Amino acid sequence: MEIGGTYEHMRQQSSARFSPPYPDGGISWGGAESNARLRFVDPQYGFITPIGTHFTMGFRGNIIEDVRISPQIEPLLLDDALKVVLDLQEQWRRGGWMDKKQKKFPPFADTPQWRAHLRDAPNGRATFWYAGDKYQATLTMHRFKDRKHPEEERYKIILSVSKPWTPYP
Known part of the structure; x- marks a missing residue:
């Protein structure tokens, strides 16, 4: 694509x-x-x-x-969801993408603080990545009530990519 x-x-x-x-x-x-x-x-x-x-x-x-x-077939456990977002962020870093909005929207990390943020944020968390002035990506992750696994803490990830829609910082 x-x-x-x-x-x-x-x-x-x-x-x-x-x-x-x-x-x-x-x-x-x-x-x-x-x-x-x-x-x-x-x-x-x-x-x-x-x-x-x-x-x-x-x-x-x-x-x-x-x-x-x-980028998942079903809502994932937190460990598995973090693996997906961390892998995407690593691919972007290797390719030259920049996470320019770090103060307000820092990249995902596998830390106790991030895990707490993800559990406590009703609308989830987002990070924004820029590929020069060519593309912008938004990666979001939020808790998701999964009817198949009602007793488990599951997460849904959404990735959007387009030409930049917000100014390149």
Whole structure:
């Protein structure tokens, strides 16, 4: 998947099945019809997610403008959710992405303080990453009541990537 690429090209190159475009005024959207892995194609800033759900893309005309995925098949235990977000952040660091909003939205960490923040935040926590002035990613994680595991503390992760929508700090 490539921001600025065409939805049709992405559908043709993907091993996952994607829906035809769903128009909604000037902006359209489409999504994976099954669980899929996001392989974000960029020579410098590329990364790969685990297999996930809720994989959707927004596009104008046939040009992809943004992507959103939950990089997990089901809500995860805290240890497993932290592994996913820490791996994504490490891929971004290696690729040159910057976490420029550290004071207000620091990157995820596996510390007692972060674990407490995640347990106590009703809307979860977010971190923002920038790939120069080319892309912006938002990574969020929040507690999730899972009907399959009602007695367990589970977490849901959401990743959104697009061209920057907030000024590059």
